[in-house]
Amino acid sequence: MAVLDDLTDPDRLEEINALVSSLDAKDSLLVAKRAGVALAQLEAVQYRALSRLSEVRGGVRGVVQEVALELSLVDNFAGSLVATGVALTSRLPRTLSLMDRGEVSGFAAQKVAEATAWLSDEDSLTAGAVLESRLLGKNSDQVRKAASYAAAKADPAGAGKRSTESRDGRRLSMAQGEAGVASIEVVDGPVEKVTAAYQRIHREARALRKQGDTRTMDQLRADIALDLLLGGQGGVSERTEVFLYMDLTTYLGLNEDPVTMAGHGYIPAGLGREIASGANTVLRRIVTDPLSGQVEDLGRTRYRPEAATAEFVRVRDRECRRPGCTRAAHTCELDHSIPWQFQGETNVADLVTYCPRDHRLKDEPGWIYRLDPDGCLTITTPTGQTHISTPPPLHEPRPEVLPF
Template sequence: MFDSDVLVLPPEQTLGNTAPSGLFGLELEFATESVGSLSDAELVDAAVGFERLAAWAAARQAAVLAEFQGRSGDGSVRAVSAAVPLREWASDEIGMALTVSRGTAQVRLAQARRLSGVLRPTRDLLEGGRLCWSRARLVCDRLALLDDTLAAAVQDRVLPAAPGQTWAQLDAALRRAILALDPDGAAARHRSARAERRVDVFAGEDGMATLWARLTAPDAASSYAWLTRLARGLGSEDPRTLDQRRADLLAAVLTGRLVLRDPAAAAADTVAVVPVTPGKPLITVLVPHSTLTGADDAPCELVGYGPIPALLAREVAADAVWRRLVSDPLTGTVLEYGRTTYRPPAALADHVRARDITCRAPGCRRPAATCELDHVVPWDPDGTTGEDNLVALCPAHHDLKEHPGWQTELGPDRALEWTTPTGHRYRTGRHDHRTGVSGPGGRARPRRP
């Protein structure tokens, strides 16, 4: 077809974008009988094809399970007895048939029933191969306690972007949507969950165990940040890894073998541990001004964790030092330094990290606060140090970008396009602080050249 004198060709059909079906399963079988003859790109497409086929099968199975449970005792499936309706023994029958426990079968049947009812749009995406079963199950789990009206509203909000999101990204989107659409219920659920805070211990193998704590999200994030500062404060000459230092310090503090003192008091004391930087641990909470003032209860974002209720964000605000991060027209912050400096000044670094929120690699949710700032066009020989050439990348993806065959390009809308060695392309967008969603169109949109 023609659009503004530009010829728009339909996408090339591959094993990775064909609608799944039983016949497609046969096509996949024949196409992959000799995997050694497939190119790298074809192998990737085949892997996607099998993923889509598995999703299609899961959706069909959900329809079957829902029909089985929904039949009455006098239907085509005969009940055990007239006094025992089918619903009461369906989980036992399915548990035996699928070799799972009765409780697991009950959950599977409940999910199937919801997917055939209010969550039918989610099942349709699953059947079309656009959503894997783990993400469809996540939708079921997060909406399990919501009534049908609220569940449908949350589903309508998150589903358009869901096919391009990882499990963790979809989880954050679901939690944010629930907070936005049911702020009163979110506050009540947080109070209930907060009452269940506790510490527990679980036996492990090889003489190890897990110490587990259920805390509020800000307390957990702050505790981990402070423990990391203490671990880094031991110095680079310490032979232990950072994880080992954190574990050893936690055990030493909680068992009384180590007492923490402030830096001044520790100057003449070689036993005390001093953090690498003093003061309260830095945690970043993104709060709309209207929520901060109490005008509404819009969901807020604890960077590195995800959405939190407005009630909890205001509690954090009452005991915090705030830094206002706004766009250039309001602050006059310089966002372009050209070739005058390689290392981004603090104001520019803050702006880029606040813009990106997480690593800009598809599917990565490492907080931008712990990421490196990468020059998309290398500074040497001719890249610039500016907002239009900087993105947050975790060390692993920063290193990956430099490998042969990998390319990145930052567009005018700050969407970052990745091209892999097989020719597949993926896009990630800057974070939209109004919706809490990274755009445009999700964080990972594969397409072939």
């Protein structure tokens, strides 16, 4: 079939897409499979390029952030790509060869790299040789399990040490979702404690269902876990502080524009009004430019100038200003665009918010930051690429409200 000949030829994409739209079920599956082979081969090229970038740059910390900016990726995924590229070109050449033949996907290769990351180079080569014949036709979860087994067989003593280190590295993480939801997870917690905790929550949920509670078991388990964490069910509930960006007309219900929650993203207008109408809610007046929607001033009567300046910058920026970072500005650090020792001034035209990680990145060699008076930030990376960060407007431009 002609459509299978070369799926990577950009000059034939229009022709290929037209042909695909007329395929039957069997041929559609064949084309999808062939496209997967081509993707794996291109991903192998990408991994080699990222490995080479890391090599040329000496493996410095800023490589991951530069890749994230250039490829429009979140930092964690960019870091995984770079680490996988380095692993495949140094420790796992056989897995990379499987990708060259289109027999293993880039995502599956990441699983191999992650599962063997703790091995020495010699043991990685051993595990890679064992895996070469065991990865074909496996999905990513099967690949991960096979790679973990091969790694443990290659270094049994190291596997025991790794288990201890993993348990010592336990942490709590939070991930933002969409439309007013988020997730909280205990990462690398001791399996026996996590299992016991889940069983306790499940028992309480099941007891409530037997008593006639109409919530689903999933809802009950989630609600019980949060209640326990917040000291509910007879305990003292904790208060939290969230920052909502909502214009007056949305607050009054005159429109349904999405509301921004700092560090989370957009939530429906109705949910924003529900949160804003809470008994302990504190509202602040923010003056914006109708033409741009940008923050011009804050209503304040009680803050000294230094605190007011910091608050204005955080309200204006909303999040860490390095493009792609969504850390809420009220948890970020303020930084002078022009360093204080070089006559930088502490005012809204010279201050910008960065999370601690990106604040450190700013001082890495080759990174150039320029902040314009209107708050527009231009970042030039060590390879000469430029990325622009502009404070998001509080609302859409509304020239119709002007009296002229």
